[in-house]
Amino acid sequence: MAIAKAERLMNLALCLMNTRRPLSKRELRSSVEAYREITSDDAFNRMFERDKDDLRELGLVIEIVESLDGDTGYLARRDRNRLPEIALDAEEAAALSLAARVWQQARLAGAASGALQKLRAAGVPFETADDTGHAGYPHGVGGVIEPRIPAHEPAFEPLMLAARDRRPVTFEYRKANAVRPQTRQVEPWALECWRGHWYLAGWDRDRKARRVFRLSRIVGRVRSRSGGFTAEVPDHVDVRQTVETWAGEGATSTARIRLRRGAGYPLRARAVETVPAPGEWAADWDELEIPYGHGLDAWLVEFGPDVVVLGPQELRADVIERLRAVAKG
Incomplete structure (x- = not known):
């Protein structure tokens, strides 16, 4: 509307x-x-x-x-025209509280705070914690575990509003292995956070296909375009499933990588096996076995010099090719 x-x-x-x-x-x-x-x-x-x-x-x-x-x-x-009495269980209240914390970092911060205050006044309990936790990871204060979802990308708010109002947008997007960003004309459908990063799902007008974009790779401003959507919006947009597939989630094969200690927490969280690296690598490196699927090479490139791919050979070749493309830029 x-x-x-x-x-x-x-x-x-x-x-x-x-x-x-x-x-x-x-x-x-x-x-x-x-x-x-x-x-x-x-x-x-x-x-x-x-x-x-x-x-x-x-x-x-x-x-x-x-x-x-x-x-x-x-x-x-x-x-x-009175609304029924508000009755939320603990899980529903926690979901609303978490959503409000996302809006605290966007233009809806005032409305989100006011909504929580009204719900508290109506007797809906909310567990809160202080802001000492690290963004993107759970933290506990006084026995309360509270997930944190950051929304620091400048593109978050304009894309959220465009998806809400069904307005097409234009932005510059740099792929993981690209030297220069490319212009994308997109009809935004939905935003979702996965492993501390926000992703947008929508219809790419130039490629005439549905695509998922990582917000941290959007360069410059997001500009609204006139007119409405040209493609039908699906009833259910599962951003996370698409991103998980690209990152190798649910894959049947595995890859072997060498990872610097103290780096690559998302990779460590998904590892099937982690052992100290042998020989001269033992002091600072571990070897991990991780799920291998489509798009894993692009994800590994983001960790730069902290990751060395040991196998399979095709994955190693893809990662080296992407790194060379970035180095040429």
Whole structure:
């Protein structure tokens, strides 16, 4: 729903709910700012009827009252439009609290804080912890384990708003093995965090296919484009499953790598086996066996000199090729 329409519906709902007597169309037209800008009576009547129907579909009970002089009035009585009592279990409350912490790093920080305060006032308990934890990893304070989801990428907020409003965007994107970024025209569908990084799923207009983009690889500003979506948005967008497949999650084969100690925590977390490296490598390196699937080479390149691929040979060759491409840039 466009922001302008949502604001207009909200203003109309507030007018209908905050009156003690039915209001006529003329009174509503003068009270709602968006209506005052319409000069044509026919255009106003059509918009008002559509807005009234939309509010009813959203659950607002609107009464129509005929006055003695034949004029029609409208109102929404508060006793007929009360929300049910808020009742959240511990898992639902934790999910809302975690979502609010993501918005603390975007423009919705004020709204998120206000929503949590209202829920607390309604008696919904929230476990909180201080901010001493490291972003992207769980930490505990006083026995409370609280996951942290960072949203520091500048592209997060414009993409989140564009996905919400169904607006296509343009941005410069640098692939892991690319020397220069390329322009991408994307219809954004959904954002999801996986292993401390945010990813966007959407329709790539130039490639005419669905794609997943890592936000940290977006260079410069995200620009909105006019017009709507050209591709159908799927009912379910599973960003994480796509990224996991690219990173080798669920793979049936394994790869052997050498990893510098104190580096590559995500790789260590997924290792099937970890042993000290032999010989001259023993002081500073470990050898890991990790799941091997499509896209693992691009992920390993991101760890730079902290990773040495031992096998299989095709993976080693792919990683070396990507590193050479980056070095040439």
